[in-house]
Every structure is written in C-alpha cells, then in structure tokens.
Amino acid sequence: MNTKKLNAATIVSLCLVLVFSMFAVIPKAHASSTKLKVTASALNIRTAPSTSSKVITTVKKNTTLVKVKASGKWYQVKYKNKTGWASAKYLKTVKTTVSTASTTSKIVTSKTDNLNIRKSNSTNSTVLGKLNKGKTATYIQQKNGWVKIKTSSITGWVSATYVTVSTKKATTAKPKITNAKKNLYFVVTAKSLSVRSEPNSKSKLLAYVKKNESLLISRIASNDWVEVTYQTGKKGWVSTHYGTQKVKEPTTSSITVVVPKKTTYYYVTEPTGLTIRNSYSVNAKSLGQIVPFESKVQILKQASNGWIYVNYNDKKGWINGSTSYGFASTTNISFTAKKPSKTQYFVMRSGTLNVRSLPTTAAPSLGKASKGNYFKILRISNNNWVEVQYTSKQKGWISSNTTSSKITTKKPTTTVSDSVKGTLKGIKIVVDPGHGKQDNGASGNHVVEKTLNLKAAKAIQSAIEEVGGIVYMTRTTDNQFLTLDERAAYAKQKGANAFISVHHNSGPSSATGYESYYSTSAKVSSKKFADAIHDGIKDAIKEEYPNYKDRKLKAMDYYVVRYNSVVSVLLELGFVSNASDAKLVNSNDYRETVAKGVVNGLLSYYGRD
Structure with missing residues (x-):
C-alpha cells in the first residue's frame, strides 16, 4: 500500500471525527416559546393545516396553547402531549411579562436587647457597639458560633445564639397585595414595632x-408586610418579621391566661373609664359597659398581654389592664372624698412627697412635690390625702399625714403652678437629645444627628435654667444611649412637668425647614403645649432667619411622645440632608435662637410671660 495515500486517508478520517465531535457538543438552540390563547368557544386541533383534515382534539375558550410554527393562516400548536394544527383566526398571542429582577441577601435579627457587637469572634474582643432586640443588620459570614454583621455604622461579630439569620428578598417591583382571611390577627413579638403608611x-x-x-389584619403584601388596624379607624403596615399571624384571636401559644394566686384588685385611674370587651384585644367587641374612673374591680383572670377579666355591674369581660390606665394591688383600697367647703391650699414645707394616682401608698407615683411647692386642693379623702392639680393636665393625690406639709386657707406666694412673670421657677422639664452612642441617627453634609441633637439640647437646657427652670437630660454625652421605653418613662421617673425631644431631620436634598410633632394617642393631651413651643420657636426663628421654612406643627404618634406621662413635643430642627440646613443647624447662633424660642413657649404655656 502506498504510504502517502495511507497518511492522507488517516488525516481525512481524523478531520471528520473532529468535525462531528464539534457538532456533537454544540447544544441545540431553543427559541423562546410563544403562548396562544383560544378565543373561540371551541377550537378543533387537526392533523394538517386544512379544515378537511382529521380532528385530533377540541379545546375550550381561553385554553393556552404553545405555538410551534406558522403556515399561512394556520398555527402548528402543542397542547398537553399532542401536536396539531389550528386556525390562527381563533388564536390570540399571550403577552409575556418580564419579571423584575430581584436579589436575595441575608439579614440578621437580634433576639435580645444590648447584644454586644465585637471586633472579632471572641468574648474577649473589644465591644464596638450594641444591637437591640428586633433590630436588623446585614449578614456577612458565620464562623464557630459567631455571625459577622454590618450595621449602618459598625462591622463586627455577634454570638449566633442571640440572633436569627433569615433571607430577605429585595426587588424593585411593587408587592402584590391581597385581602386577608377573615379574623386573621397579627401578634407583635418585638418590644416596639413601627407602623408605616406603605408596605x-x-x-x-x-x-x-x-x-x-x-x-x-386587613390586607397582605407579597413582600412580608401586612396591613393592620392599630387604632380604631386607623390602618397601617407592619413587617411580619416582628410578629406572628393567628386566625381568630391568639391562643395560649402566644398569649397565656392565668388566675391570680392571691385576691388582686385593679383600680381604674383613666378619667374616661375602660370599656369591657368580649376578648383581650382593643379590636374585640364592646359589651356596652364602662368601668368608670376610680372604680375597683377584682381581677378574675389575667392575660399575658396585660388585659384582665373582671366583673362589673354583673357584666363579665376584658378590660385593658395597662399601667397607663390604672394599677393592680392585693391591697383592698377603699376611700371617700369630697370637695373642701372653702378654698384651701396644700403647701410643701420640707422634703419631698410622692404624688399618687389614688390616696394610698399602694398606688403608683406620678411624680414628686418638693419644698416650696403648693397646690389648690380639689378634694380631701377620709384618710387625710388631698387631690391636687399636679400639672396643667394631670391630677394626683398627696398624703397630708406628715409634718412635711400643711394645709392653709391663705394663698402662698410661690408655687409650681402659680404664675410668676418671666420665670420658670419650679417647672421641671426633661430635655431628650435623640439617639446616642451606637445609634447615630441621620447623617449627611459632614454632620451627625446624635451630636447635633446633644448640642441643641444643651443650648435649650441652659436657656431654661437661666430663667429658673429645672432640667433633666436623658443623656449628656454622645456615649450614652436610652431605649425609647426608657426615654418615654423618664419624665415620670423624675417627677417632671413636661418632655421635649430634640431631633434633626433627613430626606431629599431639597427638603428644608423645621417642624414639631405631638401625639393624638397619648394619655395626656399635648396639643396646647406643642402649639406653645412651636409658636415660640417660629417667632424666634422668624426674627433671626426670616426666610427659613416653617413646616408647621403636626400630629404623629412617635413613641416618646405617645407613651409619655406628661405633656410632650418632638422637635425636628432642620435637615442634615440639605447642605444649607446642615450648615445652619450646626451653628451656635441658630441653636441659641431655637433655645430662646423654647423658653418663650414654656413661659407662654405656664402663664409666666
């Protein structure tokens, strides 16, 4: 055999093998399938594109078919496991919707308050900050029982024991919203949860x-938010990550009901009384009976969400047993009280005495009366306690069984509530610089909100003290932090008359101006107080900065004003997200102007101007 011919044949064979091999590994291309919808009441699918061909099957209107190819006025289609031809006249192309791209990331949620965020995955490493219960952070990695996270300001490690790691889907598409099942409820598991206008x-x-x-729950969004009724007639959205959903009222798996071991009474201190309902929820049906102010009812059963089961006027049901509306005690308190026959005054001669919600030491303290304070007596009880107007909106009882006080018909010259022109002597104000420590608040244009809040609050403190007022600060450095619960309770703890929370705003770069907020849901009405403070600030700013925008006083249930025991207001003094605002609010002149306005508002509200 000729060697050259053999080599040539071998080469040709190898080339053919390579060519076929190349074709073998090339995947078959698939065109995207087009879907067709049947528009006729019934449509025949045939063996060929002709009305004379055999009918394979008949499909009903709105059936979806897959298009294979077209031939004239006919489409070859697939239906289930059959392929055939159908008239294009009775088929409509279904438009396909391209779904919005989404990304998936993990979030870390703290199961406890004050969880340490450490520099490394060891209990011996430096603490960088804290993560409170219900707060979230971005997941980075997990190692040896520790989880690395990133918050808005800190990257560090937390113990995996005290967190949950979950998948969070982020998408630009609007969530799908559907109506909820009947009697579906959302039970809050976080210490405090925001209700928002959108999901x-x-x-x-x-x-x-x-x-x-x-x-x-009234509606459910596909992005893990639900619309709830949070007050009578008011709805908003909450994240389902911070609660559980239950059909009908929650069972003992979420709320437990117990019978007190000792005979326990509940004393109503809510002036409007408490409605008896058929279950332990504000959404439950009213039974048409009110337990009035200063009534005593025995607690027959108690739910873990604070509601209590009572019997009043032969009507058994549930009332809200919150400490905001009364108090529980094993002491059987009974008293009678009447107005004095002539005007009398209660005068503090020395020391301090608790002002209580009822004339007994078993009742919780509302605050304290100190030396130099005096009050007009509203009622006197049979056990020698006096009811006084403790603040402009709040009444309370003080014991007259001590040598620290006296009762007189002669009006004293100074008092907490007496109008002394141009001074706030005796008035106690809590000034609350928002955020602090690990919580920076908003930031932008080279300023951080927590620091601005503290500087503005200190200016307000100085201005109040200059006219004789007493100021209690919730924090005095940027390394301190109080929870919302602790801030809201601070005024009651200190026996203060009012509460002012200081903040700075954030929003679009074009947003500008100052505004103030009060709560319409708080036990103590703060509208007049907030009006006076905002008007004082407005007049002071108008004089120094006539073009700076007044965004008005607004009603909003921010936690620290909603759950406060005294008149309160929350101030937003400018936008850190706006370059001009940031420069203005970071100046001592502006802070002093605001402080002057606050004092003028206080003087006006307490009749000292």
Missing part, C-alpha cells in the same frame, strides 16, 4: 405598637 420600611411612620398587641 416598606422607607414609607411614612404612622405610629408604634408594643409587644403582645393583637392587631386585626
């Missing part, structure tokens, strides 16, 4: 709800 965390904040509150 996302960036929408307007409407209010806060507290742990164990049971809220009726």
Whole structure:
C-alpha cells in the first residue's frame, strides 16, 4: 500500500471525527416559546393545516396553547402531549411579562436587647457597639458560633445564639397585595414595632405598637408586610418579621391566661373609664359597659398581654389592664372624698412627697412635690390625702399625714403652678437629645444627628435654667444611649412637668425647614403645649432667619411622645440632608435662637410671660 495515500486517508478520517465531535457538543438552540390563547368557544386541533383534515382534539375558550410554527393562516400548536394544527383566526398571542429582577441577601435579627457587637469572634474582643432586640443588620459570614454583621455604622461579630439569620428578598417591583382571611390577627413579638403608611420600611411612620398587641389584619403584601388596624379607624403596615399571624384571636401559644394566686384588685385611674370587651384585644367587641374612673374591680383572670377579666355591674369581660390606665394591688383600697367647703391650699414645707394616682401608698407615683411647692386642693379623702392639680393636665393625690406639709386657707406666694412673670421657677422639664452612642441617627453634609441633637439640647437646657427652670437630660454625652421605653418613662421617673425631644431631620436634598410633632394617642393631651413651643420657636426663628421654612406643627404618634406621662413635643430642627440646613443647624447662633424660642413657649404655656 502506498504510504502517502495511507497518511492522507488517516488525516481525512481524523478531520471528520473532529468535525462531528464539534457538532456533537454544540447544544441545540431553543427559541423562546410563544403562548396562544383560544378565543373561540371551541377550537378543533387537526392533523394538517386544512379544515378537511382529521380532528385530533377540541379545546375550550381561553385554553393556552404553545405555538410551534406558522403556515399561512394556520398555527402548528402543542397542547398537553399532542401536536396539531389550528386556525390562527381563533388564536390570540399571550403577552409575556418580564419579571423584575430581584436579589436575595441575608439579614440578621437580634433576639435580645444590648447584644454586644465585637471586633472579632471572641468574648474577649473589644465591644464596638450594641444591637437591640428586633433590630436588623446585614449578614456577612458565620464562623464557630459567631455571625459577622454590618450595621449602618459598625462591622463586627455577634454570638449566633442571640440572633436569627433569615433571607430577605429585595426587588424593585411593587408587592402584590391581597385581602386577608377573615379574623386573621397579627401578634407583635418585638418590644416596639413601627407602623408605616406603605408596605416598606422607607414609607411614612404612622405610629408604634408594643409587644403582645393583637392587631386585626386587613390586607397582605407579597413582600412580608401586612396591613393592620392599630387604632380604631386607623390602618397601617407592619413587617411580619416582628410578629406572628393567628386566625381568630391568639391562643395560649402566644398569649397565656392565668388566675391570680392571691385576691388582686385593679383600680381604674383613666378619667374616661375602660370599656369591657368580649376578648383581650382593643379590636374585640364592646359589651356596652364602662368601668368608670376610680372604680375597683377584682381581677378574675389575667392575660399575658396585660388585659384582665373582671366583673362589673354583673357584666363579665376584658378590660385593658395597662399601667397607663390604672394599677393592680392585693391591697383592698377603699376611700371617700369630697370637695373642701372653702378654698384651701396644700403647701410643701420640707422634703419631698410622692404624688399618687389614688390616696394610698399602694398606688403608683406620678411624680414628686418638693419644698416650696403648693397646690389648690380639689378634694380631701377620709384618710387625710388631698387631690391636687399636679400639672396643667394631670391630677394626683398627696398624703397630708406628715409634718412635711400643711394645709392653709391663705394663698402662698410661690408655687409650681402659680404664675410668676418671666420665670420658670419650679417647672421641671426633661430635655431628650435623640439617639446616642451606637445609634447615630441621620447623617449627611459632614454632620451627625446624635451630636447635633446633644448640642441643641444643651443650648435649650441652659436657656431654661437661666430663667429658673429645672432640667433633666436623658443623656449628656454622645456615649450614652436610652431605649425609647426608657426615654418615654423618664419624665415620670423624675417627677417632671413636661418632655421635649430634640431631633434633626433627613430626606431629599431639597427638603428644608423645621417642624414639631405631638401625639393624638397619648394619655395626656399635648396639643396646647406643642402649639406653645412651636409658636415660640417660629417667632424666634422668624426674627433671626426670616426666610427659613416653617413646616408647621403636626400630629404623629412617635413613641416618646405617645407613651409619655406628661405633656410632650418632638422637635425636628432642620435637615442634615440639605447642605444649607446642615450648615445652619450646626451653628451656635441658630441653636441659641431655637433655645430662646423654647423658653418663650414654656413661659407662654405656664402663664409666666
């Protein structure tokens, strides 16, 4: 055999093998399938594109078919496991919707308050900050029982024991919203949860709800948010990551009901009384009976969400046993009280005495009366306690069984509530610089909100003290931090008359101006107080900065004003997200102007101007 011919044949064979091999590994291309919908009441699918061909099957109107190819006025289609031809006249192309791209990331949620965020995955490493219960952070990695996270300001490690790691889907598409099943409730598991105007965390904040509150769900969004009724006639959205959903009222798996071991009474201190309902929820049906102010009822059963089962006027049902509306005690308190026959005054001669919600030491303290204070007596009880107007909106009882006080018919010259022109002597104000420590608040244009809040609050403190007022600061450095619960309770703890929370705003770069907020849901009405403070600030700013925008006084249930025991207001003094605002609010002149306005508002409200 000729060697050259053999080599040539071998080469040709190898080339053919390579060519076929190349074709073998090339995947078959698939065109995207087109879907067709049947428009006729019934449509025949045939063996060929002709009305004379055999009918394979008949499909009904709105059936979806897959298009294979076209031939004239006929389409070859697939239906289930059959392929055939159908008249194009009775088929309509279904438009396909391209779904919005989404990304998936993990979030870390703290199961406890004050969880340490450490520099490395060891209990011996440096603490960089804290993560409170219900707060979230971005997941980075997990190692040896520790989880690395990133917050808005800190990257560090937390113990995996005290967090949950979950998948969070982020998508630009609007969530699908559907109506909820009948009698579906959302039970809050976080200590405090935001209610928002839309099903996302960036929408307007409407209010806060507290742990164990049971809220009726009206609608459900596909992005893990639900619309709830948080007050009578008011609805908003909450994240389902911070609660559980239950059909009908929550069972003992979320709320437990117990009978007190000792005979326990509940004393109503809510002036409007408490409605008896058929279950332990504000959404439950009213039974048409009110337990009035200063009534005593025995607690027959108690739910873990604070509601109590009672019997009043032969009507058994549930009332809200919150400490905001009364108090529980094993002491059987009985008293009678009447107005004095002539005007009398209660005068503090020395020391301090508690002002209580009822004339007994078993009742909780509302605050304290100190040396130099005096009050007009409203009622005197049979056990020698006197009822006084403790603040402009709040009444309370003080014991007259001590040598620290006296009762007189002669009006004293100074008092907490007496009008002394141009001075706030005796008035106690809590000034609350918002945020602090690990919580920076908003930031932008080289300023951080927590620092601005503290500087403005200190200016307000100085201005109040200059006219004789007493100021209690919730924090005095940027390394201190109080929870919302602790801030809201601070005025009651200190026996203060009012509460002012200081903040700075954030929003679009074009947003500008100052505004103030009060709560319409708080036990103590703060509208007049907030009006006086905002008007004082407005007049002071108008004089020094006539073009700076007044964004008005607004009603909003921010936690620290909603759950406060005294008149309160929350101030937003400018936008850190606006370059001009940021420069203005970071100046001592502006802070002093605001402080002057606050003092003028206080003087006006307490009749000292």
